[in-house]
Amino acid sequence: MSRLADLGYAAGWRLLRFAPQTLATRAFHAGAHLAARWDGPGARQLRRNLARVVPAATPAELDALVHAGLRSYARYWQETFLLPWADHAALVGRLDGATEGIGYLNDALAAGRGVVVALPHSGNWEMAGLWFVARHGVFSTVAERLEPEALYQRFVAYRNALGFDIVPLTGAGSPAPRLLRRLRAGGVVCLLADRDLTGAGTAVEFFGAAARMPLGPARLAATTGATLLVVGCWFTPGGWGMRFHPPVPVPDRSAALQATQTVADYFALDIAAHPQDWHMLQPLWSEDLWSEDQWTEDRPVARCDRDPRRDRT
Numbered sequence: 001m002s003r004l005a006d007l008g009y010a011a012g013w014r015l016l017r018f019a020p021q022t023l024a025t026r027a028f029h030a031g032a033h034l035a036a037r038w039d040g041p042g043a044r045q046l047r048r049n050l051a052r053v054v055p056a057a058t059p060a061e062l063d064a065l066v067h068a069g070l071r072s073y074a075r076y077w078q079e080t081f082l083l084p085w086a087d088h089a090a091l092v093g094r095l096d097g098a099t100e101g102i103g104y105l106n107d108a109l110a111a112g113r114g115v116v117v118a119l120p121h122s123g124n125w126e127m128a129g130l131w132f133v134a135r136h137g138v139f140s141t142v143a144e145r146l147e148p149e150a151l152y153q154r155f156v157a158y159r160n161a162l163g164f165d166i167v168p169l170t171g172a173g174s175p176a177p178r179l180l181r182r183l184r185a186g187g188v189v190c191l192l193a194d195r196d197l198t199g200a201g202t203a204v205e206f207f208g209a210a211a212r213m214p215l216g217p218a219r220l221a222a223t224t225g226a227t228l229l230v231v232g233c234w235f236t237p238g239g240w241g242m243r244f245h246p247p248v249p250v251p252d253r254s255a256a257l258q259a260t261q262t263v264a265d266y267f268a269l270d271i272a273a274h275p276q277d278w279h280m281l282q283p284l285w286s287e288d289l290w291s292e293d294q295w296t297e298d299r300p301v302a303r304c305d306r307d308p309r310r311d312r313t
Contacts, residue, residue: 012081030071042281068276092134114226120194120216123233133163139188140165145262183224204264210213210286218259232270234277
C-alpha cells in the first residue's frame with residue numbers, strides 16, 4: 001500500500017498540471033464526496049473532532065460540516081499538486097491583501113532574535129510558507145518521515161523547491177540543533193504544532209477537553225529568546241486568509257507549559273471561526289487516544305475558556 005501511495009502522489013505532481021482546472025476541481029470534489037459517503041476511519045475521526053469544535057451542531061449540521069471539511073482537505077491536496085507549476089508571484093500578491101497582523105511579524109523580525117511560528121493543520125499551510133519565503137526568505141521546518149522513503153523524499157523535494165529548509169523529525173538525529181542554529185542567527189522556524197508526534201508533548205485544554213500538543217515551539221523560543229507567534233490559515237472562495245496573533249510570552253523554559261496552552265487557545269480561536277478548514281483526521285484529544293485511567297493524572301495546565309488576547313501577562 002505504501003508503494004501505491006508513492007505512485008499516487010507522483011502521478012498527482014506529474015499529471016495534474018495538464019488537466020483542465022475545472023475538471024480537476026470536480027474530480028477532487030467528487031473524491032471528497034465519496035470519502036464522506038464511505039465514512040472511513042479518517043472521516044469518522046474528523047466527525048469526532050469537529051463535534052468538539054462545534055458541540056451545538058445537529059447531526060445534519062455535523063454531516064454538512066464533515067462534507068465541507070473533506071472538500072477543504074481535497075482542495076489542499078489539489079493546490080499542493082499544482083503549486084510547483086503555479087505563478088508564485090501572483091499567488092503571493094493575492095495573499096498579501098488577505099493577511100492580518102503582519103505588524104506582529106515585522107516587529108519580531110526587526111528584533112533580530114529569531115521567530116518561532118506555530119501553525120495548526122488548517123487551510124493551505126504550504127501557501128503560507130510560500131508567502132513567507134517570497135516576503136522574508138528561507139525558514140526551517142520539521143517534516144515527519146513518511147514511508148516509503150521515496151514518498152518522504154518527494155515531499156522534501158517539493159518543499160525545498162518552494163524555498164523551505166526541511167529538517168527530518170526522525171532518522172537524522174534530533175532536529176533541535178539545526179532549529180536552534182537558525183533561530184540564534186536571527187532566522188525563522190515554522191512548526192505545525194496542533195498534534196504531538198513525539199509523545200513528549202504536554203496536556204492542554206482544547207475546546208473544553210484535554211489534548212496533547214508539542215512543547216517544541218515554546219521551548220525553542222525560551223532557549224533562544226526568539227519571539228513565538230501563532231498563525232491561523234484558512235481558505236476563502238477565491239484564495240486564502242492568514243492571521244498573525246500577538247506574541248506569546250515565553251520568558252524562560254518554566255513558562256513553556258503556559259505558553260503552549262496559549263498557543264492552543266489561539267489555535268482554537270481560528271479553528272472555531274473556520275472549522276471546515278481544520279484538516280485533523282487523526283485522534284487528538286486524550287479521550288480518543290487513551291482510556292480515562294491512563295490520563296487523569298496528566299491534567300491540562302490551564303483553562304482555555306478565555307480569549308488569549310486578554311491574558312498575555
